[in-house]
Amino acid sequence: MLTLLHLELRKLKGSLIWPLVLAAPVLVNIFVYMLVLRMQPMPWTDGVAQGVALWCFFIMPMTIVALSILLSGVEHGPRAWDHILALPVRRWRIFAAKAAVMMLLIGLMGVMLLIELRVTGMAVAAFAPDKAFVGEFPWLQGLKLTAQTWAASLCMGIIQLWVAIRFRSFVAPCRWGWRGPSSPSSALASTRPSTCRGRCR
Amino acid sequence: MPREEEPAIVCERLGKRFGRRWAVRDVGLRVEAGSVFGFLGRNGAGKTTTIRVVLGLLQPSAGTVRVFGHDVVRQRLAAARLTGSLLEARATYDQLTGRENLDTTRRMLGLRAAEIDRVLELVEMAGAADRRMGHYSLGMRQRLGLARALLGRPKLLVLDEPMNGLDPDGIREMRHLIRVLPERTGATVFLSSHLLSEVEQIATHVGLMHDGRLVLNGPIGTLLPNAAELHVRAADADRAAQVLAAAGHAPVRTPDGLSVAVTGGDREAARLNRRLVEAGCDVAELSLRRPDLEALYMRVQQDQSRSEAA
Numbered sequence: 001m002l003t004l005l006h007l008e009l010r011k012l013k014g015s016l017i018w019p020l021v022l023a024a025p026v027l028v029n030i031f032v033y034m035l036v037l038r039m040q041p042m043p044w045t046d047g048v049a050q051g052v053a054l055w056c057f058f059i060m061p062m063t064i065v066a067l068s069i070l071l072s073g074v075e076h077g078p079r080a081w082d083h084i085l086a087l088p089v090r091r092w093r094i095f096a097a098k099a100a101v102m103m104l105l106i107g108l109m110g111v112m113l114l115i116e117l118r119v120t121g122m123a124v125a126a127f128a129p130d131k132a133f134v135g136e137f138p139w140l141q142g143l144k145l146t147a148q149t150w151a152a153s154l155c156m157g158i159i160q161l162w163v164a165i166r167f168r169s170f171v172a173p174c175r176w177g178w179r180g181p182s183s184p185s186s187a188l189a190s191t192r193p194s195t196c197r198g199r200c201r
Numbered sequence: 202m203p204r205e206e207e208p209a210i211v212c213e214r215l216g217k218r219f220g221r222r223w224a225v226r227d228v229g230l231r232v233e234a235g236s237v238f239g240f241l242g243r244n245g246a247g248k249t250t251t252i253r254v255v256l257g258l259l260q261p262s263a264g265t266v267r268v269f270g271h272d273v274v275r276q277r278l279a280a281a282r283l284t285g286s287l288l289e290a291r292a293t294y295d296q297l298t299g300r301e302n303l304d305t306t307r308r309m310l311g312l313r314a315a316e317i318d319r320v321l322e323l324v325e326m327a328g329a330a331d332r333r334m335g336h337y338s339l340g341m342r343q344r345l346g347l348a349r350a351l352l353g354r355p356k357l358l359v360l361d362e363p364m365n366g367l368d369p370d371g372i373r374e375m376r377h378l379i380r381v382l383p384e385r386t387g388a389t390v391f392l393s394s395h396l397l398s399e400v401e402q403i404a405t406h407v408g409l410m411h412d413g414r415l416v417l418n419g420p421i422g423t424l425l426p427n428a429a430e431l432h433v434r435a436a437d438a439d440r441a442a443q444v445l446a447a448a449g450h451a452p453v454r455t456p457d458g459l460s461v462a463v464t465g466g467d468r469e470a471a472r473l474n475r476r477l478v479e480a481g482c483d484v485a486e487l488s489l490r491r492p493d494l495e496a497l498y499m500r501v502q503q504d505q506s507r508s509e510a511a
Contacts, residue, residue, distance in 0.1 A: 003308050010305065014296035080292040083349075086256040088281035089309050 004089075004097035005104075012101075017070045021105055024063045025113035028055045029120045036124050036131055044121065044133045048142045051117045055110070056149040063109065064157050065177030067102055068164035076168045095165070099158050106153055110146035117142070207270035209234045209357045209389035210255060216263030217250050224250040226413045228264070232391055232406070234356070237383060239404030239421075240393040241498060246410040248393040252361050255391070256286055268357060285355035285388075287363055290342040295335035299326065299345050302334055303352065310353045320348040323385060324378060340371030347378060351386065358382065360392040364399055372399060379403050401494040409498060411505045417497075425497060431470050434458035434486035435477065444480045448473060458486070 012018065032051045036042070042050075075081045084094060118137050125132035164173035210232040217225040225247040232238045242248045253259040255266055257277040266273045268280040293302045303317045321327040324344040329337070337345065343363060350358055363379065364372045380403050382390055394400050400407065407424060409417035417424065434457060435441035442459055445452040450461040450473075463469045470489045477484050 003311075007305050007308055010297070010301070011294055074294070078292050078294065079289045080294070082253070082256075082258055082288045083286070083292045083306075084309075085258055086281060086284070086286050086288070087306065087309055088278045090278070 001093060001097065004093055005100055008097045008101045011074050015070060015074065017067065017105065020063065020066055020070065021109055021112075024059050025055070025109050025116050028059050028113055029116045032117065033120050033124065036120075036133075037128055039131070041131055041134055044135045045138050045141060047121065047133045048114070048117060048138055048145065051113065051120075052142070052145045052149060055113055056152070060106070060109075060149070060153060061156070061177070064102075064106065064153060064160050065174060067105060068157070068160040068177070069170045069173050071098055071102055071161065072164040072173075073170070075165075098165070099161055102157055102161055103150070103154060106157060107150050110150050114139075114142045114146055207234070207267070208232060209236070209269060210238075210391060211267045212251070212255075212264065213266075214264035215251065215254065215261055215266055217247075217254055217259060218262040223262075224413055225254070228410075228413075228415045230408055230415055230418060232389060234269075234389050235383060235387070236405045237379070237390040237403055238392070239400035239407040239494075240391060240410070241395065241397065241400060241407055241494075242393075242410030243395065243502070247413040248410050249361060250413075251410070252288070252359055252391075252393060256284065256288075256359060257281060282353070283356045284359060285350035285352065285357070286359040286361075287343070287346040287350045288359075288361045290339060290346050290366075293334045293342060293345065295333065298331050298333055299337065299341075300330040302345065303330075303349055306349050306352055312353055316352055320351045323351055323382075324348040338371075340367050340374060343367060343371065343375055344378065347375075351382075351388075354386065354388075356388055358386075358388045358390045358392075360390065362394055363392055364394060364396055372396070376403055397495045397498055398493070407494065409501055411502060412509075416505055417501050421494070425491075425494065429463055429466065429489050429491045431461050431463045431473065432458060432486070432488045432490060433461070433473075433477070433484065436483040436485065440480070441477055441482045441484075444477050444482060445473065448476055463489070 028051055031054050032047065035050065036047065075084065085091060121133045121137065160173060160177055163176045164170075167173060208231050210230060212228050212230040215225060215228040215230070216223060228247075228251060230251075240248050240251070250259065254261050255268065255273060257273045257280065260274060269283050271280040271283070273280045294305070297305070300317060300321075303320065304314075307314070307316055317330075318327065321330050324347050326341065326344050326348060329341060334342070334345070347360070347363065350360070360379070364375050367375060376399055379390060379392065382388060390403075392400070392403070401421065404421055406420050407417070408415055432455070433441055433445070433452075438454070438459060442452045442454070445459065445461055450463070452459040452461045461473075463473070465472075467489065470487065474484060474487050477487075
């Protein structure tokens, strides 16, 4: 299994996946930086919570869609699936290695997000000292939140990867990616509590 | 381990259905170990579907397929261990070098590193192995694909249209490689192609698919009849026809001369030429036209179309 993992990572050489892995947490930090400048100084715990919230509700779902498309595209592009699946290797291991790489990259981005949040805090302190975060950086809380976010994304990530592998075209995983995760929240948002029925128009 | 006494591939009443359409029906195929089997048919005839079933990429809807005695559905791993395949020349990672591409498959198969140099030598690609695949020509890709198929010393090589898209030089090189492979590696070669003249030069056995059915199957020598057509162009066609008739043949007039069926090959052609000259006929042209795979292919296709129309 480790060999398959190593090979999957090797195939990513020169792929767009690495710029994506670098850019996604940076994007969250840009938002956090802009947000902090508009608000009163806040404790580090709130800052980390804001950053992780932005990550898991906004950037991470999009990143998972893009990652799944790029990861499956490594085989879809050159039509390599037939070659791989004809080899005397158990197929579940091939798919498991792909899923493991995807979850590894999501985890890596979570850790990078945390480190970059610390750097963003330092930048705020340097360029806008009056808005600087208060207190110590909560590494433990941050790691815990990131780990929880990562665990929560497991199911979505694997389903998303399955859709991307199943359909050669990127349209299906994109549609699933945008609609799938957003459907429950849209459904929740559109459900009005019984007390305001007829009044909340 | 391959079972030595078993044929390389045996398909029994193989069928594959996509929805309500049968892509392959009732295919009974036997590929003997050590042979080079040319799998022919026009586009959509069912060649690639059959190959995909043989490789375990598709489940048959009916019948069974065995590779050296191993059922490709129930014993897929055992069958796959004996099989190397080249399905798509472009199925490589362009960002990696040729060697890295081979190494990816080698590691998946759990082979030792020296195996890469062995297969590179076999396909005469050792010099270009460290170049990025993105810089390879189609011919080089095909050869590297063949090298990849040879990793692990498979007993059966399945090549789907290995000469597709190659220029004449590439076709010649690939033909040479495929021809020497059974000798160098001991592998049975099962190749699909629609380049009939190429298959004729390589294959020892052929199978012809038409509309999802195997309509012809056997050693190439027995499928191609011995009878050839001798074309004669002489100054006095009537006199030449008399001479040929006297020699026991039934000449047929063609727009540009005479045509007679001969079974004795070059020797008989030379004998008839001598008789014509001795009889005072000025022979301007004498050529022996042997029926080739293309003629056989066209005849079978026409027979099939005619029987379907009837």
